[in-house]
Each structure stands twice: as structure tokens, then as C-alpha cells.
Amino acid sequence: MGAGKSTIGRLLSQELDREFIDSDKVIEERSGANIPWIFDVEGEEGFRDRETAAIDELTQLNDIILATGGGVVLREENRQHLKNRGIVIYLLTSIEQQLERTSKDRNRPLLQTADPEAVLKRLFNQRDPLYRSCCDLIIRTDKRHPRAVVQEILKQIKQKHPDLHFLDASHF
Numbered sequence: 001m002g003a004g005k006s007t008i009g010r011l012l013s014q015e016l017d018r019e020f021i022d023s024d025k026v027i028e029e030r031s032g033a034n035i036p037w038i039f040d041v042e043g044e045e046g047f048r049d050r051e052t053a054a055i056d057e058l059t060q061l062n063d064i065i066l067a068t069g070g071g072v073v074l075r076e077e078n079r080q081h082l083k084n085r086g087i088v089i090y091l092l093t094s095i096e097q098q099l100e101r102t103s104k105d106r107n108r109p110l111l112q113t114a115d116p117e118a119v120l121k122r123l124f125n126q127r128d129p130l131y132r133s134c135c136d137l138i139i140r141t142d143k144r145h146p147r148a149v150v151q152e153i154l155k156q157i158k159q160k161h162p163d164l165h166f167l168d169a170s171h172f
């Protein structure tokens with residue numbers, strides 16, 4: 001949470017002239033409710049079920065940039081779909097930066113607690129190995145402007161996948 005998936009994903013999609021989709025937004029649109037409401041009424045598992053259905057569907061689309069929710073890696077099925085159907089970029093961020101970036105809005109139910117730092121630490125320990133198990137690239141986003149993060153992503157993807165010709169069209 002607060003690593004910048006939605007922010008960086010949108011910028012990357014503009015740079016590559018691709019459609020941008022944010023699975024959190026799709027889940028909200030489809031359910032007609034916001035994420036805190038879904039967590040409240042259906043519990044985290046209810047939200048995760050909606051997330052798994054959305055990820056299965058969205059990862060079958062071609063030529064898109066997909067920003068996921070932060071907990072997407074919790075389920076093996078999601079990890080497999082992401083890994084098998086796309087290039088997965090893990091945006092790695094310090095807890096300190098996550099705290100700073102998530103303090104402004106209250107749309108993250110898991111952080112509505114007296115000690116968000118402890119929650120972020122616990123989630124990091126649980127999720128970091130899962131992200132590592134399904135990603136193609138790891139990009140640090142602390143203390144870097146979002147546009148610099150996008151340029152770093154493009155550089156590293158190009159190095160790793162020189163066969164991806166659509167990257168040639170972007171300005172980097």
C-alpha cells in the first residue's frame with residue numbers, strides 16, 4: 001500500500017500509449033460500493049474473492065497496464081495469473097514512505113488502526129517473498145519522483161526483454 005502502483009501504472013500507460021486499468025477501481029465499479037464498505041460488509045475474504053475474479057478476467061486482456069491492489073499476491077491463483085500472463089513489476093518502498101503516502105487518505109481499511117506502522121511491517125514480512133516469487137522486476141520507489149520511477153521501469157524492461165518492440169515507441 002502506498003508503493004505507487006496506481007500512480008506509476010497510470011504514468012506508465014501514458015508513456016506507452018496503453019490502456020490503464022486499476023483492479024481496485026474495477027472492483028468498486030462492479031460492486032457499486034467503495035473498498036471500505038466491501039471490507040465492512042463482506043469482510044476481507046469477500047473483498048479477496050472479488051479481487052481474484054477481477055484479476056483472472058483483467059489478466060486475460062492484452063496490451064494493458066494493470067495496477068493491482070496491494071494484497072493481490074496473497075492468493076496463489078492471482079500470483080499464477082499475473083506471472084503467466086504479463087510482466088510483473090514489484091514496486092518496493094520503505095515502510096516510512098508507505099506511512100507518509102498513505103496517511104492522507106482513509107480508503108485503506110487495513111490501515112485504519114491505532115498502529116498502521118506495525119500493520120505495514122507485518123504485511124511487508126508476509127508479502128515481500130510472495131511479490132518476489134511472481135515478479136519480473138523489482139523497482140525501488142522511495143525518494144524518487146514518479147516520472148523517474150517510470151523511466152527506470154522502461155529501462156529495465158528494455159534490458160530484460162529486448163524483443164518487446166512496443167517499447168521502442170516510447171520516449172526514453
Ligand SMILES: Nc1ncnc2c1ncn2[C@@H]1O[C@H](COP(=O)(O)OP(=O)(O)OP(=O)(O)O)[C@@H](O)[C@H]1O
Nearest residue numbers: 001002003004005006007069070101141144145146
Ligand atoms: N514515487 C512517489 N513519490 C512520491 N509520492 C508518491 C510516489 N508514488 C506515489 N506517490 C503518492 O503516494 C500516494 C499513494 O500512491 P498510490 O495510490 O499510487 O499507491 P498504491 O500502491 O496504488 O496503493 P494501494 O495498494 O493502496 O492501491 C499517492 O498520494 C501518490 O501521489
Ligand SMILES: O=C(O)C1=C[C@@H](O)[C@@H](O)[C@H](O)C1
Nearest residue numbers: 001024035069070071108109
Ligand atoms: O494491501 C492491501 O491489502 C490492500 C490494498 C489496496 O490496494 C486495496 O486493494 C485494499 O485496501 C487492500
Ligand SMILES: [Mg+2]
Nearest residue numbers: 005006024068
Ligand atoms: Mg492503488
